[in-house]
Amino acid sequence: RYLDNITAIGPRTVGSPENEVLAVNYLLQQIRAIERESTDVHKISVDIQRPTGSFSIDFLGGFTSYYANITNIVVKLEPRNGAEHAVLCNCHFDSVPNTPGASDDAVSCAVMLEILNTLSKSSEPLQHAVIFLFNGAEENILQASHGFITQHEWAKSIRAFINLEAAGVGGKELVFQTGPENPWLVQAYVAAAKHPFASVVAQEIFQSGIIPADTDFRIYRDFGNVPGIDLAFIENGYIYHTKYDTSDRILTDSIQRAGDNILAVLKYLATSDKLAKSFEYRHGKVVFFDVLGLFVLAYPARVGTIMNYITAAIAFLYLSKKVLQPKTRVVHNLKKLFTAFSLTLINWVCTLVTVLIVAVFVSIIGRSLSWYTHFYVSVFLYGTAAAAKLILMHTLTKKLFYE
Template identity: 90%
Template sequence: LPEARGAPLVLLYLLGLRALAQVSHRQLLSRPPATAGPRDFSASRARGYLDNITAIGPRTVGSPENEVLAVNYLLEQIRGIERESTNAHKISIDVQRPTGSFSIDFLGGFTSYYANITNVVVKLEPRNGAEHAVLSNCHFDSVPNTPGASDDAVSCAVMLEILNTLSKSPESLQHAVIFLFNGAEENILQASHGFITQHEWAKSIRAFINLEAAGVGGKELVFQTGPENPWLVQAYVVAAKHPFASVVAQEIFQSGIIPADTDFRIYRDFGNVPGIDLAFIENGYIYHTEYDTSDRILTDSIQRAGDNILAVLKYLATSEKLAKSFEYRHGNVVFFDILGLFVLAYPARVGTIMNYITAAVAFFYLSKKVLQPKPRAVHNLKKLLTAFSLTLTSWLCTLVAVLMVAMFVSIIGRALSWYTHFYVSVSLYGTAAAAKLILVHMLAKKFFYKSVNEQYLGDVFFDASLMIWSIALAVMTHIGLCSAFICTLWVAFPLLTKLMIHKEFSQKGATIKFIVMYMLGMFVPYLYMLYLSWTVFEMFTPVMGRSGSEIPPDMVLAGFIVIFTMILSSYFINFIYLVKSTKTTLVTLTTVFVVTLILVCSGIFFPYSSDAANPKPKRVFLQHTSRRFHDLDGNVVKSDSGIWINGFDYNGISHITPHIPEINDTIRTPCEEQAPFCGLPWILPVHFMFRFRMSRAAGLHRRKPAAVAISHTSRTLRAKVHMSLYARPRAGSALSRWSLGDGVPVASLGGDYFVFYSRGLHAAPWHFWVELTAPEKHSDGIVSLAIAAHYFFGEDQKSPQLYALLERFPNWTFSSGWSCTYDLFVF
């Protein structure tokens, strides 16, 4: 087979499949939307709700915008819908303001306390009432300094329009639909906990749909279901008009690799209710930034979300299974969509049987190949195992080589060069991986298989790849991963292809006809893998810009690219042995790699972008902090003030210092060894993710600290809206019980204790107690207790110094700043 024919064919094949996958992902609606009537979901009406919610501005928990303006707007719209509803329905409205506490193992583990936060709850039910209900959940609060259009105002707009549509139907539903507009999700899932553990309607809920975002617009991905309850997936399969779902995304998310969580966890863990979790995943670069505006969300994106959620809610609200959902809680389900056209779903136990049968057939085929003819069985087995080992070795060498390149790029300060230009990552790490892979096999062919028939080598390396996938299939199935269905595709279709074209290959060798038939046979697994790879990279690439300064993003992305290169190469490795030479391909790949590496090292690819149409900003957080350290008698023994700067990615603030040279004069904030969390005012326990520094440039920043009233048995805090409480028992002491969560203290990573507090309007002082065991002699105290107050809104949010510094940040940054006070006490 001439290289001039083989290499272009493979390249065009992969590019063609990639283009097909890209078209599928960009196609938001399977058919153009018809003109919406009063009983149809209307994206234009939903957009009106969205624009009005985001026009309120940032909706931080505790702010008037969140607790008053947004709530009043929602109530006004809901009451208007109630007035225009048909007589078939009864609409009940409730504003809940719960207070509670819980512990969660997210971000290393911490405890959350909330007071008087806001939920707007609506129940749509038949006139004569309903015993059972399905819940639809969104949140209308946003992170500080952001409009929160995609996260999560658009979901609330969709829910308002769904409520409007259902209320105008002349036919009543069999079960109730509860719409929860929760007002404190960004404070780590507090409002959903308050609802599911305290609201009287929560007892009737048998299933839920949670609407979330990890990006801005695009398709909404079903990335969590259950637990168990396969009937919920079936409901989505049957009802959703524009499906987009993947059990692979579910297993990735639940592994904890992505630093995020949703209300799904609260309903599952504290309400014992099964559900479906959906999220917009496109353009995560501007998620939780000032660029998350309503104009960036396409109308078709709103329409598809509304069509899907309305259809699924109606299906559930008329399903007999909802009333007896506990009877259908049996096993997990394998589910995945095919190019957004439909969803394949089947019970995991059925998948297990299918997987083992597929693996068994493959092993039977390989055994027959080894035993033909029997006298050469040992020789054939040695050849197969040699090819198997060589393939794995080539993958390992490729992984090590590419990770070394990624490490070099990180060390010289060029990390994230691909952040704005994703093609750079493919040109750098993809070409390096392909070149290394080809080089290893080219050398093996030249020196190890010098006199072996090329046709035989092509055959044996195909079998080696089939053997690898068969083993992977058996292992993943044994572990219980639903994602093992991918291995089934990569065993079944190649095996069928081999059996169908074996005669052509054995008689005529690697002809063009053979290659075309071979590629057609591989169409399904290769197309699905490229389709899946788009989803994975769409989710993970933006995450690298907000994963902290300790994780080298180039190492992570390079690892992903190598893995996908291994997968895509697995059934083309045999082509290396079938072609006469691979020198031209190798030289071309190496040239592209070297040129890209030189350009990356030169700094020509700037990581961030302020492009108005497609911004990809760098995230920076600044806290103007005033700290006071008290001794056992309550005297202040040390105090300081400064602006604490954290870059949210691996580059830290290295790209910002040329624009603000004074930052070069700052000091790395020393860790206060005797204080919990190094004596720094973390809003969440993410200390393990960052290198941190404090600016000397800012003067003393005076804000009224959180007041602390001390008694022998308890502590009372005159609560600011957002506070962080940090505790560390001294040597020999232990925190045994407290009045928070379930009473059992939960330590964060490192052993300190973290409590996140937030409140709505007019909350009472925060009263709590802790119980410690301590040695008889403890003259230096038994516990260090610190409290930080965070000012996310209002006139106290930004000091003049902080304003001045924020104004100097370049336009390719999203710089979010606030003021805080920190006080450390010893008891």
């Protein structure tokens, strides 16, 4: 219901009546209704912030973003006697032009409203406050989050955050950024999330700059010096930022899944002793990945480094043993090593060329990105070509060199 009503407003570009009046009024109406039904265990405070400011973004070549009187709706849920520290949950209700922005980011606003509703009715007291930020200017290059974290008085109490985003429509929400450092945050997600889905590979790719996009995660990290978790819906990317990003395309299963995960992680953080002293746990990076969506493996990056060194040492000792032999055997072993390395390299180059030929052919016949709507088509189209080439090269290698 929340999602349908927000998207029914239509495109919500920053500065438009739809964004600054209709969306704001609707969100405030729902928040006030939740506040009236909350238990006496909690206290809810609501603030409308309209900050003005500017900042520079290095990844855009030193681009300076200036904003004036943008809108933030800030809700603080805390114990009746107050709380010194807080965890932030962030989404944005604005959208790019010409799209109702169901996934980006109305569904996150809907999930946050329901989480606020659930927590406010709970009889279990929280140890720390939970701040819900419905920010109204993310698509204008992350302006509202900057206005909040640098100017709002509640921002000083925030020790960690969860940012809800989208790079697709529906499906599983992926943890694709964490930290910086603060491995305890990853451990919190591992311990609390009911349906974990995370990948450190996604973090490495996103933070490398290959993907020309960014989220409010950067603002909280760089300007607020606050560690956090960045989640995003990633399926059906061909609908993202288009007029087809409508609420009917987001399955209720996806909304339920996201709600289960985020509610559990927020409750975990809001009752964690580590939140109050988060800066004391700021050390090292974490390698993390889920196993078939069943559970998440997470370990310090230094452990991965040690494993890499051990593997390299074993390989070095094995090769040294092969070299430290009579001269005739050494020459034979080195020849085998060079041949194996060369053939492996040729295999990968040929496979890459084959995939590129398929891609060029698909483009020439006017079907570029035709596979984007169905992921498994891309697997069969490119994966089959790659596998066939590897099998062919393996067969030729066996016949020419080893028979």
